[in-house]
Amino acid sequence: MGLDIDIRRLLGPVIPPPEGRPEALAVLAACAPASLENVMSSPAPALRLGPHELHRLVAQYLLDHDGDHSPTKVAKALGRSNGAVGNALHRLAEAGHATLTHTKPRMYAANAATSRALAVATGAAPAPRVRPASVPTAKAPTPRTTPDGGIIRPSGQVYRPRKLAHLSDVVVLRRLRAAEVPVLLYGPPGTGKTSVIEAAFGDDLITIAGDGDTQVGDLLGEYTQTSDGRYEFVYGPVITAMREGKVLLVDDATLISPAVLAVMYPAMDGRKRITVKAHKGETIEAAPGFYIVAGHNPGVHGAVLTEALSSRFSVQVAVSTDFDLATKLKIDSRAVTAARNLARRREAGDIGWSPQLRELLAFQKIFGLLGLPAAVSNLIGIAPIEDRDVVTEIVNKTFGATFTPLALGTQI
Numbered sequence: 001m002g003l004d005i006d007i008r009r010l011l012g013p014v015i016p017p018p019e020g021r022p023e024a025l026a027v028l029a030a031c032a033p034a035s036l037e038n039v040m041s042s043p044a045p046a047l048r049l050g051p052h053e054l055h056r057l058v059a060q061y062l063l064d065h066d067g068d069h070s071p072t073k074v075a076k077a078l079g080r081s082n083g084a085v086g087n088a089l090h091r092l093a094e095a096g097h098a099t100l101t102h103t104k105p106r107m108y109a110a111n112a113a114t115s116r117a118l119a120v121a122t123g124a125a126p127a128p129r130v131r132p133a134s135v136p137t138a139k140a141p142t143p144r145t146t147p148d149g150g151i152i153r154p155s156g157q158v159y160r161p162r163k164l165a166h167l168s169d170v171v172v173l174r175r176l177r178a179a180e181v182p183v184l185l186y187g188p189p190g191t192g193k194t195s196v197i198e199a200a201f202g203d204d205l206i207t208i209a210g211d212g213d214t215q216v217g218d219l220l221g222e223y224t225q226t227s228d229g230r231y232e233f234v235y236g237p238v239i240t241a242m243r244e245g246k247v248l249l250v251d252d253a254t255l256i257s258p259a260v261l262a263v264m265y266p267a268m269d270g271r272k273r274i275t276v277k278a279h280k281g282e283t284i285e286a287a288p289g290f291y292i293v294a295g296h297n298p299g300v301h302g303a304v305l306t307e308a309l310s311s312r313f314s315v316q317v318a319v320s321t322d323f324d325l326a327t328k329l330k331i332d333s334r335a336v337t338a339a340r341n342l343a344r345r346r347e348a349g350d351i352g353w354s355p356q357l358r359e360l361l362a363f364q365k366i367f368g369l370l371g372l373p374a375a376v377s378n379l380i381g382i383a384p385i386e387d388r389d390v391v392t393e394i395v396n397k398t399f400g401a402t403f404t405p406l407a408l409g410t411q412i
């Protein structure tokens with residue numbers, strides 16, 4: 001949208017110019033589609049604008065002017081009252097469409113979501129929804145790659161793509177997003193669920209870590225007291241992801257109470273909108289690109305994949321440790337062998353736990369830091385008590401020595 005915005009659309013229904021300023025509308029129309037700056041540098045047309053038009057004007061001003069701006073400066077440039085512009089800036093920041101860069105004095109700047117304020121009619125009747133059939137792939141920032149095909153995650157860690165339906169897992173995930181097919185990744189902790197999502201979507205991702213205490217307010221937002229004692233509604237991650245057209249990863253989704261999780265369902269079905277009851281029943285429309293992915297650890301106490309949740313994820317992918325990858329990541333071959341054997345025993349139902357890629361990476365790190373005996377002892381020590389005998393037996397057999405769980409010894 002940027003500077004090409006049609007100024008008549010931007011302003012919406014404009015109240016006729018007051019007497020003595022018949023040129024005002026003509027000035028505005030003549031300037032379209034140029035930057036508002038042209039309009040603003042003309043003698044200020046004292047049109048009365050509805051609150052939403054002013055909201056958009058302020059957003060456009062921020063987009064057109066780099067840096068931080070005080071309400072007074074914006075008000076002066078727009079020829080509007082300080083109070084009205086101050087409120088508009090406050091509402092923009094509250095909605096995530098501008099950034100409050102300083103508090104004393106208050107200064108605001110445009111951010112990546114500011115252009116959305118031009119389209120979102122906050123508090124007004126929702127604009128007609130125009131959704132493209134698919135998400136333009138150019139929209140998401142392309143994650144960085146390494147020369148040998150690795151993908152650099154936002155954390156800087158390198159992800160090694162894995163096969164999924166004869167394709168690369170990240171390619172599949174991006175396709176599913178483009179087609180708006182929600183995906184659920186399930187598997188034991190430490191197998192790579194979060195990693196593959198981060199690799200596929202890079203910085204275009206917002207994550208919620210679900211647990212039994214997650215409330216509706218944690219998802220949609222809630223009123224929070226500001227430093228000057230006022231109460232402001234702070235939007236939650238679901239709303240931010242919807243507005244910004246981002247991917248929302250609901251990690252450990254099945255630990256969240258089904259009643260709480262249900263508030264997100266309207267965003268996932270064809271309607272792609274949510275009503276925020278706690279904020280005056282405001283309706284939020286999902287921007288193109290919005291997509292939900294969930295993570296589920298079936299073995300974790302309290303994780304319940306309800307039928308309602310399961311039926312919303314048309315694609316469900318099991319994620320387990322790739323032991324060949326562990327070898328490629330230069331993890332000691334004996335540790336990998338022990339983990340493979342333990343995984344088999346787990347599949348057979350003899351034990352409930354076996355080391356995954358996360359534990360193997362930790363093993364290698366401890367090996368480097370404290371030496372092999374400490375790393376092996378720790379591998380045994382992290383096994384749940386009920387599985388420890390089997391783990392000890394297999395690990396000791398693989399390493400050809402007797403190790404016991406890592407423990408403090410006598411005084412040095």
Ligand SMILES: Nc1ncnc2c1ncn2[C@@H]1O[C@H](COP(=O)(O)OP(=O)(O)OP(=O)(O)O)[C@@H](O)[C@H]1O
Nearest residue numbers: 157158159160188189190191192193194195357358
């Ligand atoms: N394909 C991969 N390439 C490189 N490293 C990987 C890969 N998959 C996983 N890892 C590494 O394995 C570790 C565990 O991965 P991750 O945190 O994604 O697991 P998870 O399944 O999300 O675990 P949890 O269920 O506990 O959240 C991380 O250190 C991650 O960097």
Ligand SMILES: [Mg+2]
Nearest residue numbers: 193194251295
């Ligand atoms: Mg995870």
